[in-house]
Amino acid sequence: MSLSSALSTAQSIFNNSGTQSAVVSKNIANAQNPDYIRRSAVVVTGGNGAMIGDIVRSQNAPLLRQTIESSSVASGQRTLLDGLEEIKNLMGGNSNELSPAKLITAFRNNLDAFASTANDTGLGISVISSAQDLATGLNTAADKLQQIRKDADDQIKQDVDELNSLLSKLESVNNQVKNATASGTDANDALDEREALVKQISEIVGVTSYIRENNDLVLYTSDGVTLFETVPRKVTFQPTAAFDASTNGSGVYIDGVALKAGEAANTSAKGSIQALLQLRDTVAPTFQSQLDEIARGLITAFAETGPTGALAPMTGLFSYKDSSGVQQTAIPASGAIVPGLASRIFVNPVVVPPAGTPDKLRDGGINGAAYVVNTGGSSYGDLLDKYNENLEAPMTFDPLTEIADAPDLLSFASDSMGWLEQLRSTATAADESKTAMLTRTLDAYSSNTGVSLDEELSLLLDIEQSYKAGTKLMATVDEMMQALLDIAS
Structure with missing residues (x-):
């Protein structure tokens, strides 16, 4: 992997982690709001690596x-x-x-x-x-x-x-x-x-x-x-x-x-x-x-x-x-x-x-x-x-x-x-x-579209690990860049 690719990957990790953190934080903030539908940040991969493709609601039309x-x-x-x-x-x-x-x-x-x-x-x-x-x-x-x-x-x-x-x-x-x-x-x-x-x-x-x-x-x-x-x-x-x-x-x-x-x-x-x-x-x-x-x-x-x-x-x-x-x-x-x-x-x-x-x-x-x-x-x-x-x-x-x-x-x-x-x-x-x-229907609808704090907190841990990977990659790139500069000098 070239240094430019590594830097691009690290930047993508930080961008994705930031967006995902914002989505999860909003979900957690609205955990008690019955009219709030859970959001998910959808990650897609392409020629430029992984990126957030869209933020989607957990809709369920039949239950609604x-x-x-x-x-x-x-x-x-x-x-x-x-x-x-x-x-x-x-x-x-x-x-x-x-x-x-x-x-x-x-x-x-x-x-x-x-x-x-x-x-x-x-x-x-x-x-x-x-x-x-x-x-x-x-x-x-x-x-x-x-x-x-x-x-x-x-x-x-x-x-x-x-x-x-x-x-x-x-x-x-x-x-x-x-x-x-x-x-x-x-x-x-x-x-x-x-x-x-x-x-x-x-x-x-x-x-x-x-x-x-x-x-x-x-x-x-x-x-x-x-x-x-x-x-x-x-x-x-x-x-x-x-x-x-x-x-x-x-x-x-x-x-x-x-x-x-x-x-x-x-x-x-x-x-x-x-x-x-x-x-x-x-x-x-x-x-x-x-x-x-x-x-x-x-x-x-x-x-x-x-x-x-x-x-x-x-x-x-x-x-x-x-x-x-x-x-x-x-x-x-x-x-x-x-x-x-x-x-x-x-x-x-x-x-x-x-x-x-x-x-x-x-x-x-x-x-x-x-x-x-x-x-x-x-x-x-x-x-x-x-x-x-x-x-x-x-x-x-x-x-x-x-x-x-x-x-x-x-x-x-x-x-x-x-x-x-x-x-x-x-x-x-x-x-x-x-x-x-009505109670059973609301429970079913909430289970499908509502916010679960356990799931959101678990997702935050995953995002944290991804962020750590990004920081470790950046540290490695920094060390390599420093080594190149030392050689050049």
Whole structure:
């Protein structure tokens, strides 16, 4: 080997070692960064010896696609489950002590006691008090349920704004990637940033991606609607100011196409927006319809029909107001939901002490003398027994409640909680499964593309040995040069 070749080799070693050290150092510095993809300095050999040919990312496109998909479905399932947990909390948590079924049971126990001792005014007052608890419980649950819908609507607005912001950032970063790729400069940092943005987008809405010439990214929703192509497509949403049982929220539109809501407890939602639409437009309204049917059942069960049952039915113990706040006396039609009835049901003031008296519940006459049933004295509880039996009498419910096959009001109230618990249980199991899948996918992706400190430190030792070889070669060349100079002198 000539001295010039030796010098060239030593210089190549130093250049390569410097570049490799810089790459390894950057890897180590980003070992805890989940959005960083490990770099490798690729050494190639040629006529001029070994040199760094390129710095490449440890990409794994199939695992990346799986990570994005898993992130979307896990985000959608978690969002739905959170909403179901919030609805469950309205019912009093695990014990469901605030559920209509529990409140009806407490009310019925007091009604039984009053019927057996019909001349005990104290028991009559307890019946009215528990009836008020029942009506208030329905009012509160219905109102808070609408607030859950409003909160979901507000969150949709935030997610849409965040999605538009991320798409705007994606445009800028994608342009950096294209320009760097076209010019042959390092695009790795921009690629990391673009990948991180796609991951964030996938938590809001399900996406699939396609890479074109010059590393240009095209992004579609899971339903095939273009979300990003050169420039971001507009995502629009009009929030609703307030919700009641008759309010329908606005849809989310991507490039003018409506985004579908998720379906079922093991939801089809990909990303948080679809799950929020499902919660706002399907789950909460269905449970609201069940509360409304329970309210209608109570009003019907305690309707007054006079001593022979031939008079026009009118509201008795339980009455309600129309949408303008006016008290109604007509009994709602059988088998049809009255939207918002649960938020407007109340105990008739005629039976509420001190202005009213529970005797009118026992004897009839809430709607006047013509409706008095018990004329035989305060010891008769026949009418109270009839009301009690009405709670288990056959009743028709609206199919939109999804539990319309319940035979009577008590069964319907119980089935309502069963419906919610079944939904929540299925959603919980699905959440565990999808979260586990996401965790395994992230682990696999990290193992393939992430930084291992052990590997990087081992590589540093190899680089150190290469550097030492270079310094030893330089020392040898120096000695030879000195020997030549000594001879020449």
